[in-house]
Amino acid sequence: MGRLGRIGRRGRFDNLAEIRTLDPYDDADRDRIVTLTARYDMPWDYDQGTAIAFLRDYGVPSIARLLDRTKQFEGDGIKRYDDTLIFQEEAVADGVDSPRAKAATERLNRIHGHYSIPNHEFQYVLATTIVGPVRWIERYGWRRLDPAELVALARYVTRFGELMNITGLPGTYEGYEKLLDDYEREHFAFDPANRRVTEATIRIGRATAPWYLKLGFRRVTIALMDEPLREALGMEAQPRWLKTAVHLGLRARALTLRHLAAPRRAPFERTHPTYPNGYQLNQIGPAKMLDELNKPTITPPPATNKESTVA
Numbered sequence: 001m002g003r004l005g006r007i008g009r010r011g012r013f014d015n016l017a018e019i020r021t022l023d024p025y026d027d028a029d030r031d032r033i034v035t036l037t038a039r040y041d042m043p044w045d046y047d048q049g050t051a052i053a054f055l056r057d058y059g060v061p062s063i064a065r066l067l068d069r070t071k072q073f074e075g076d077g078i079k080r081y082d083d084t085l086i087f088q089e090e091a092v093a094d095g096v097d098s099p100r101a102k103a104a105t106e107r108l109n110r111i112h113g114h115y116s117i118p119n120h121e122f123q124y125v126l127a128t129t130i131v132g133p134v135r136w137i138e139r140y141g142w143r144r145l146d147p148a149e150l151v152a153l154a155r156y157v158t159r160f161g162e163l164m165n166i167t168g169l170p171g172t173y174e175g176y177e178k179l180l181d182d183y184e185r186e187h188f189a190f191d192p193a194n195r196r197v198t199e200a201t202i203r204i205g206r207a208t209a210p211w212y213l214k215l216g217f218r219r220v221t222i223a224l225m226d227e228p229l230r231e232a233l234g235m236e237a238q239p240r241w242l243k244t245a246v247h248l249g250l251r252a253r254a255l256t257l258r259h260l261a262a263p264r265r266a267p268f269e270r271t272h273p274t275y276p277n278g279y280q281l282n283q284i285g286p287a288k289m290l291d292e293l294n295k296p297t298i299t300p301p302p303a304t305n306k307e308s309t310v311a
Contacts, residue, residue: 013143015037016143058197083284090103188228222236
């Protein structure tokens, strides 16, 4: 390999080299590692894993029925998809404990407060947001994740969950993976609501995808599903040749990135069809809730400890 090839190869792994100098148990280093992984090295893969995570939620009938009843996917699906991604972006932009992240999480909690959602469903949905991206990257990423990245991602997700008032979180990647697998074995089942929400989400994905990915979008999406997920969602089986072609195409992309692509020098910035000129936090949330969400919250006065006197 020539000099230019060696320089390019070293550059491709610069972010990983930095990650290995950081301590994932330190909060600032944790946030830096998540940024380097999700916004520099593998943003597209991270997003695809997150998209699959959305679909996994629909394999649980109680979750799918709630989403189906809200009709947000049918009436305003692209906005809901954009808003979901924006909450994640706000959490990672300045660190999960930053004022910016806390403001976004408080807004998310106010939205969820309108629905009766048990803690175990919150646990499962949170688990999908880490296991989905990690499993995608393990299969289709241009490099494997470092153990420090798994620790940082688990600590980041756990802290985000704590800010959402979710209790009983495992705290490690292995714990989240076990939580997800155990929950799906117990709760995955077909329900017509699963399929309705899935079809609506696929339509949203196709509408927001680049033109060259629109053809065959639905079939490719189904081909990427594992069998338990496909069956729970009520999607039809896809031919083996298509699943093989999709797999080989994604592996070819990974090899091309690993050996030929230049490293990203600036963080990946998503575009949101709902907000082509950027967004403000007061725009985020279901349209029917915006007026209520944007009302200032009233903070009760601090309690006083007056000493009692005895006559």
